[in-house]
Structures are given as structure tokens and as C-alpha cells.
Amino acid sequence: MKRLLIFFTWLWLLVPIIAESQQVRVLSEGLEFKGDLGSIQRKTVILQNETNQVKTYLLKNLRGNIGSSQRVRVCIGDQCYDPKKDLAKIKFTLEPGEVLTDLYLDFDMGIAETRGSFDLSFVNESNLRDLFVVEASYEVDDPIKVDEFDYKDLVLSDVYPNPSVRMAQFDYNFKNKAVKAKITINSFIGNPIADYELDPERSTLAINVSDFNPGIYFYTLFLDNKNIVTKKLVVKK
The missing domain is CATH 2.60.40.2310 (Immunoglobulin-like)
Structure with missing residues (x-):
């Protein structure tokens, strides 16, 4: 009985610590x-x-x-x-x-x-x-390695993390700031979900996918409204 009382006392003391770590x-x-x-x-x-x-x-x-x-x-x-x-x-x-x-x-x-x-x-x-x-x-x-995302006007990373639970990110760098770049996201069957303009003054695009249904999506890079590449994004809960 005494050991049980000590256990619950320590558990009670730990509750504020656990709660505060989630703030x-x-x-x-x-x-x-x-x-x-x-x-x-x-x-x-x-x-x-x-x-x-x-x-x-x-x-x-x-x-x-x-x-x-x-x-x-x-x-x-x-x-x-x-x-x-x-x-x-x-x-x-x-x-x-x-x-x-x-x-x-x-x-x-x-x-x-x-x-x-x-x-x-x-x-x-x-x-x-x-x-x-x-x-x-x-x-x-090694810099000799060829990056398939190194395009004439823009360098774009793969989306990460992939699969993603809450946030998905892209890193990019404009070689030509006059070009208009955007990322579009479509469902597995091709329905449009969202699109995002890439800001030449920034280097990261962060997307909140917590409201997306779990499943497979496809993201496409457009440069001056031209389809450049399409890749897969997986969303999990």
C-alpha cells in the first residue's frame, strides 16, 4: 500500500511537467x-x-x-x-x-x-x-552529382518530410527572379487541392497538410505557367 501511495504521488508531481512540455x-x-x-x-x-x-x-x-x-x-x-x-x-x-x-x-x-x-x-x-x-x-x-531539380530558372528540393503528418516543406532558390513559379497540389485522381506562389525573396515554402485527408497527392512545379515536373506527396495521420 505504501509503495502504491509513493507511485501515485510521483505521478501527480509529473503531471505539470508533462503538460508544460506540450505548451x-x-x-x-x-x-x-x-x-x-x-x-x-x-x-x-x-x-x-x-x-x-x-x-x-x-x-x-x-x-x-x-x-x-x-x-x-x-x-x-x-x-x-x-x-x-x-x-x-x-x-x-x-x-x-x-x-x-x-x-x-x-x-x-x-x-x-x-x-x-x-x-x-x-x-x-x-x-x-x-x-x-x-x-x-x-x-x-559530392558536387559532381547531378540534381534533377536544378532547372534553368530555379533550384527546387524534394518535398520533406515525405510522408508528412502536419507540415510539408520545399526549399528553393531563384536563379531568375523574373520568372513566376508556383507549386500546385492535386489529389490522386487529379482534383485540384491548392496552389502556392513561390516568393523570390524567401527560400522555403511551408504547407500545412494537417487538414488534408490521408492519402497520396501529386505536386507540380510550374514556371511561367509551364508544367516542369510532377512528384508524389504522401500524407499520413
Whole structure:
């Protein structure tokens, strides 16, 4: 009986910790950096404050395996920081219910072909039990490899993660900012679902697929209204 009482006491004490860990949701799942030697990629970290309170978070630490020639930077808007040196400067505030899209990770692929993973832990400045983790992986390739998505006017990544549960992302880079580019999404039987213009001033398109029915979809890249390529996107729940 005494052991049972101790167990329920510990369970009761853990309830606030478990609840608080759910207060901010990372909507951008498993960031993946894939590219050639010497290139730099930027990924958007999408966060949502699911509470009715204003919350301010600081970067607590960077953990994982980053190659000696690779480098990661945390950017808030136009200001970027080295997480190994500028922990105290990496700070942002989330309003109640806010979805934050101005937090980025810049990853320098370096000069050595390699792969690895790392994560960033953020903590509430007024409550150390309120924290969340952003996970990322990287793969640096030989630049001789041909990228089938490297077109005359635009470089476009595959959609990721694929399959996707909440958010699906594309990374892109305009070679010709005068071209009009868009991504359209159609159902498995060809019914139009949505279309998205690619902004030349940004490098990531994030799509909320949480309202999509589970199944197979197809996305198509159009450049100046010309169909360039069609690929498959899988949505799961």
C-alpha cells in the first residue's frame, strides 16, 4: 500500500511537467539539410504557442554531431547567431496562439562529404521545465552529382518530410527572379487541392497538410505557367 501511495504521488508531481512540455509545438518536423560541398541551406523552424500566455524562450544548448568543416547558425528574422558562442543572444517571444515563421537554421555544408544529426533545446526563461527541442539532420554530397531539380530558372528540393503528418516543406532558390513559379497540389485522381506562389525573396515554402485527408497527392512545379515536373506527396495521420 505504501509503495502504491509513493507511485501515485510521483505521478501527480509529473503531471505539470508533462503538460508544460506540450505548451509549444514544433510544426516543422525533422529538418533535413542535403546539398553539395560549399553550399549553404536555410530551413524554417515553425513553432506554435498553444497556450493563452506570452512566452519567451532562450536557446539552452546545441547537442549532436556536426562535422569540423560544417557550421550551423540560428537566425531570427535577419539577425543570425552562432549557437556555440551566442546562447544568450538567441531569444524570442511568442504571443498567445502565435505561429512563429521567422526562426531559421542556416547550415554551411563545409568542405568534407559527411552526414550527421543534431538538436537545439529551447527553454522558457521563467520556467525551466517548459522546453522544446528542434531536431535536424544533414547530408553533404559530392558536387559532381547531378540534381534533377536544378532547372534553368530555379533550384527546387524534394518535398520533406515525405510522408508528412502536419507540415510539408520545399526549399528553393531563384536563379531568375523574373520568372513566376508556383507549386500546385492535386489529389490522386487529379482534383485540384491548392496552389502556392513561390516568393523570390524567401527560400522555403511551408504547407500545412494537417487538414488534408490521408492519402497520396501529386505536386507540380510550374514556371511561367509551364508544367516542369510532377512528384508524389504522401500524407499520413
